[in-house]
Each structure stands twice: as structure tokens, then as C-alpha cells.
Amino acid sequence: MTYQLHYWPTIQGRGEFVRLALEEAGAAYVDVARGDEADGGGEQALMADMPEHDRPPFAPPYLVDGDLVIGQTANILLHLGLRHALAPRDEGGRLWVNQLQLTIADLVAETHDVHHPVGMGLYYEDQKQEAARRAEEFRTRRMKKYLGWFETVLARAQPKAGNGGGWLTGETLTYADLSLFQVVEGLRYAFPRAMARLEPGLGRVIAVRDAVAQRPNIAAYLASDRRIPFSTEGIFRHYPELDPE
Amino acid sequence: MTYQLHYWPTIQGRGEFVRLALEEAGAAYVDVARGDEADGGGEQALMADMPEHDRPPFAPPYLVDGDLVIGQTANILLHLGLRHALAPRDEGGRLWVNQLQLTIADLVAETHDVHHPVGMGLYYEDQKQEAARRAEEFRTRRMKKYLGWFETVLARAQPKAGNGGGWLTGETLTYADLSLFQVVEGLRYAFPRAMARLEPGLGRVIAVRDAVAQRPNIAAYLASDRRIPFSTEGIFRHYPELDPE
Numbered sequence: 002m003t004y005q006l007h008y009w010p011t012i013q014g015r016g017e018f019v020r021l022a023l024e025e026a027g028a029a030y031v032d033v034a035r036g037d038e039a040d041g042g043g044e045q046a047l048m049a050d051m052p053e054h055d056r057p058p059f060a061p062p063y064l065v066d067g068d069l070v071i072g073q074t075a076n077i078l079l080h081l082g083l084r085h086a087l088a089p090r091d092e093g094g095r096l097w098v099n100q101l102q103l104t105i106a107d108l109v110a111e112t113h114d115v116h117h118p119v120g121m122g123l124y125y126e127d128q129k130q131e132a133a134r135r136a137e138e139f140r141t142r143r144m145k146k147y148l149g150w151f152e153t154v155l156a157r158a159q160p161k162a163g164n165g166g167g168w169l170t171g172e173t174l175t176y177a178d179l180s181l182f183q184v185v186e187g188l189r190y191a192f193p194r195a196m197a198r199l200e201p202g203l204g205r206v207i208a209v210r211d212a213v214a215q216r217p218n219i220a221a222y223l224a225s226d227r228r229i230p231f232s233t234e235g236i237f238r239h240y241p242e243l244d245p246e
Numbered sequence: 247m248t249y250q251l252h253y254w255p256t257i258q259g260r261g262e263f264v265r266l267a268l269e270e271a272g273a274a275y276v277d278v279a280r281g282d283e284a285d286g287g288g289e290q291a292l293m294a295d296m297p298e299h300d301r302p303p304f305a306p307p308y309l310v311d312g313d314l315v316i317g318q319t320a321n322i323l324l325h326l327g328l329r330h331a332l333a334p335r336d337e338g339g340r341l342w343v344n345q346l347q348l349t350i351a352d353l354v355a356e357t358h359d360v361h362h363p364v365g366m367g368l369y370y371e372d373q374k375q376e377a378a379r380r381a382e383e384f385r386t387r388r389m390k391k392y393l394g395w396f397e398t399v400l401a402r403a404q405p406k407a408g409n410g411g412g413w414l415t416g417e418t419l420t421y422a423d424l425s426l427f428q429v430v431e432g433l434r435y436a437f438p439r440a441m442a443r444l445e446p447g448l449g450r451v452i453a454v455r456d457a458v459a460q461r462p463n464i465a466a467y468l469a470s471d472r473r474i475p476f477s478t479e480g481i482f483r484h485y486p487e488l489d490p491e
Binding site for chain 2: 052055056057058059068069071072073075076079080092093096097099100103104107110114118119120121122123128131134135137138142147150153154157
């Protein structure tokens with residue numbers, strides 16, 4: 002059965018976390034809004050479809066899986082994790098991976114707020130001063146706190162993995178590892194100088210990033226035109242003035 | 247078995263969504279940090295305990311349930327919902343309630359950002375100008391969009407409920423209804439003027455708020471000293487200058 006992913010067609014955004022899980026799983030899916038308008042593609046069709054569901058999503062992304070219409074990125078991944086063995090089977094493991102993903106969601110929201118501190122209805126250009134203030138704290142404290150936490154999580158998971166492993170939960174890849182890859186890629190794009198300062202202390206995090214990039218399905222995806230480039234329209238945005246020396 | 251809830255002892259904050267679920271369920275729990283320091287209470291003990299776990303939470307609240315240490319508010323509620331029949335049994339229903347809760351979490355995060363638009367490490371007094379800008383969009387657009395969405399969700403759920411119901415999923419109370427109560431209470435405290443303008447269009451949302459307040463366990467909780475008052479230390483803060491006529 003083919004999933005329908007509904008998300009903004011021109012950015013990675015939050016939809017990218019779902020795309021990575023679908024790609025790793027080798028799942029059949031249509032990225033609906035990226036299709037032709039004749040096939041229901043385009044932003045207008047997305048905004049027209051979303052509120053019509055009995056259980057209407059509040060915002061993209063949402064995934065249609067048969068009768069299920071599932072919104073909220075972490076919730077979609079909770080579902081896909083179970084379906085495609087991208088999460089542990091046991092209750093404690095599933096909750097832990099969901100917790101990791103929700104912490105990534107918090108980091109992603111803070112990353113967005115750096116360039117939109119006073120209003121998502123305004124352009125960045127209308128809030129540059131406020132963004133500069135917010136970016137300073139983000140670069141010097143929040144990035145370090147979040148990424149350092151993932152480094153700690155990896156350090157504690159690895160002894161349990163026995164011979165190797167190195168994923169967030171030990172021996173087995175989960176969707177949270179895919180999301181951590183995306184966060185590293187996004188932060189490298191948006192804050193290359195800040196990341197260059199932090200990376201020497203993030204060996205395990207970067208090893209996860211590298212191992213995800215080498216997964217065959219992910220490598221093929223990243224090399225395809227299905228992977229939309231980062232840009233200053235998405236969540237991770239590179240404004241040099243927000244990432245000084 | 248007695249749950250341990252770990253959260254800041256002097257505010258409602260995100261912990262309140264967990265407290266409401268525990269109270270409605272009549273579950274035995276200890277609000278650890280609110281206890282005496284001799285019993286491991288207090289903020290210092292909280293901050294000392296948190297990073298020691300094999301699966302360390304990133305931030306409070308977290309719940310200890312036997313061997314499980316569960317962080318992230320929506321994740322804790324996912325667990326409690328299953329344990330205490332505060333969520334549907336079927337897969338689609340569980341995902342939908344999780345989706346509702348994650349949308350509430352987004353609203354709560356935006357509410358927090360109103361008074362901390364440029365940095366959570368700074369005091370409100372150091373970002374009052376930026377807060378005034380952000381508050382305007384929040385009052386005039388975001389509150390309306392979120393609460394209007396819940397009103398739509400309730401309108402679509404009610405025909406399915408047959409004879410009555412009126413909860414977010416129809417006939418049966420879930421933890422998302424408890425959280426919607428908390429959001430209405432919080433927004434009434436923080437933005438009384440903005441809420442007074444919106445409430446005439448929110449009949450179903452306010453009916454959920456009223457119905458939750460009348461649940462026997464919730465009513466007893468709200469009348470007890472376990473319910474911490476709202477204040478300008480929490481997430482929902484009343485600053486009159488952010489809620490003009």
C-alpha cells in the first residue's frame with residue numbers, strides 16, 4: 002500500500018524527518034504536493050485538502066495510511082517506527098525513542114524561532130534585530146545543551162550494545178537516529194561556524210550522522226532529486242549575520 | 247505502585263498536564279520535588295537526579311514508573327493514557343489523541359515564547375519590547391487559530407458520539423481533554439481580555455473546560471493545595487501590557 006505524504010513541496014522542513022524514515026524503510030509513498038497540479042499536487046491543493054478530514058491536521062506534514070490520517074511529525078514517526086521496525090518492540094524502548102524524537106522536535110522549534118523570534122507571520126527581514134539577540138543564546142547555549150545531551154545518550158547506550166552498535170538505542174537503528182542526522186545536517190548548513198566549534202566534542206553524534214549517510218537507501222535518496230536542498234525558506238536557514246566568527 | 251513525578255516544585259508549568267492526568271485517574275503518585283529536602287525534595291535534588299538516569303530526561307517533567315523513566319510531557323501522557331484508560335484502545339484513536347496533545351504542546355511552547363521571545367536565559371524584563379511584538383501576533387492570530395481548530399475538532403467529533411459526549415474524541419474523556427482544560431485556564435489567566443473576545447466563538451471548547459472542572463477527582467484537586475496557583479514564574483504569565491484592550 003502506498004502512503005501519501007502531504008507537506009510543503011519546496012522545503013525540507015518538518016516533512017524531511019518523515020521522508021527520511023520512508024526512504025530508509027524503502028516504503029512506497031507519494032509526496033503529494035510535489036506532484037503535478039493535475040494530480041492534486043501543489044500548495045493550494047495541500048491547503049484545500051488538510052481541513053477536509055474528519056480528524057483535520059493542524060498543520061503539515063501529515064501522512065495518509067489507508068483510513069488513518071496522521072498529523073504531527075513525531076506522531077507520524079511513532080506510527081512508521083512500529084510499521085517498519087524503525088523502533089524497538091518493547092514498551093520502554095518505544096517510549097524512549099518517542100522521547101528522543103520529541104526532544105529533537107523541541108530543538109527544531111527553537112531553531113525556527115531563531116529567525117522568527119517575534120512572529121511567524123512576519124518576514125525575517127522585519128525581525129533581524131530580535132533574531133540577532135536570539136541567535137546568540139541559541140549558538141552559545143542551546144545548541145551545545147541539546148547536542149551535548151545526545152552525546153551523553155550515545156555514550157550511555159554504547160556499553161549495552163555489546164560488540165559495537167553506536168545508535169541512540171544501542172545496536173539497532175531507529176527513526177530517532179535518522180532525525181539526528183537531519184539535525185546535524187541542518188545545523189551545519191545554518192550555523193557552520195558554531196557547529197565547527199562544537200563538533201570536536203560531539204564524536205558520537207557525528208558518527209551517527211556519518212553512519213546514517215552511508216545507509217544504502219539514504220545515500221540513494223540524498224543523491225536523488227527527491228532530496229530538496231536546504232534554503233532560507235525552510236526551518237534551518239543560513240544567515241551569515243546570525244553565525245559570526 | 248506509586249508513581250514518582252519529577253517537576254519544578256513551585257509552578258504548574260508542563261508538569262501540570264501530567265498532574266491532571268494522575269489526579270483524574272486517582273493514581274497514587276509523589277510529586278517528588280515538592281517534598282521535604284530530607285525526602286529528596288526541592289529543586290536541587292531534582293537537578294541532581296535527572297542526569298543520573300541511564301536514559302536521562304532532557305528537562306522536567308519526567309515520571310518514574312517502576313523501571314521506566316519517561317520524559318517529555320506528551321510521552322508521559324501517552325503512557326498514562328494507556329495505563330489508566332485515558333485514551334482509546336484502538337491504534338487510530340491513540341495516534342489521534344497523541345496528535346491532539348502534540349498540538350497542545352505547540353500552543354504551550356508558543357505561549358511561553360510570548361514572554362521569552364529572544365532568550366529563555368534572560369528575564370522577561372530584558373525582552374519586554376520584543377515580547378510586546380510577539381504578543382500581538384499571538385493574541386490576534388495564533389490563539390484564534392489554535393482554539394478555533396479545537397472548536398472544529400469538537401464539532402466533528404460530536405455527531406459520532408451519538409447521544410451527547412462532547413469530548414475531543416466523542417463519548418469518552420481522554421487526557422487531551424484534561425490538557426485542553428488547562429490551556430483554557432492558562433490563557434484566561436494570562437490573556438483575560440483576548441480570551442474574552444474569543445470565547446463567544448468557542449462554545450464547545452469552553453464546554454469541555456467546564457465538564458473537566460466538574461469531574462469529581464479534578465474538582466477535589468483544584469480545591470486542594472496540590473494545585474499550585476498561576477503566577478508570572480510559569481508558562482502562562484499575566485503581564486497586563488501584553489494583553490491590552
